[in-house]
Amino acid sequence: MSWVILGGFVVLSLAMLSPIVLAVINSVKTSEEYARNGPLALPEGFDLSGLTEFWVSVDFTNKLLNSVLISVGVAALGVVLSLLTAYGLGVGRVRGRFWILALFMVAFTLPQEALVYPLYFMSKNVGLYDSQLAVIIIIGVLQAAFGTYLLSSVLSSVPDEVLEAARVDGAGRFRILTQIVTPLVRPTLMVLGAFFFVWTWNEFFIPLVLLPSGRNQTVSVALGSLFGQYTSDPVTTAAAAVVGILPALVFFILFQRTLMRGVNMGAVK
Known part of the structure; x- marks a missing residue:
């Protein structure tokens, strides 16, 4: 069998x-x-003419740097927001915690098509339209909804005795968060960061709408520009697909042990 x-x-x-x-x-x-x-x-x-043609035609070096910057920024912001929010819900035992988590899950599952116009309108009003910062903030907040849901269930299992002993020793909330809670959930935080990075790297719709100029566009948007009704070179498209997935693949290979360790520890918890 x-x-x-x-x-x-x-x-x-x-x-x-x-x-x-x-x-x-x-x-x-x-x-x-x-x-x-x-x-x-x-x-x-x-x-390698297909690869060279794609690289030069879309200024891929710039698109690659944009994707790395946005993906790393979203991963960092999403992990920090998830930890802080989950700390309040999972350790602080906020009243109505269940309904708050349900609201987070609803926010995470909303289709992007329903959110893109309000996000576009708000980014225009605050002067962040066509800015990488806007994409980092928006995607980071959206992904933090999932991270909050996951981390709050992990943090709710932290023994009250450990937290009470820290309070007796004079530790405040910030010290408990940084010296007790964060080390306990560090593997889970690293898994979340890796997931946020890969999800953001593959994100297409929000960067397409909020980053119209070529200097700010990401790899996924650059790949989408290759396809048209009358323009589609299969060799160039194949080369673009290879260089598009290669960074995410390298990232996964480098951090696969961390990912597996975090997933296993999360399963044990």
């Missing part, structure tokens, strides 16, 4: 990796070779 399950996971993994492998194969072909042999044939050589 275990071999059947293992085989199923292997087949599922190959199915999930096949689009990435196909994109890599087609990204090193020429347009003529793609048209002659099709997308499933192995490349005859190693041509």
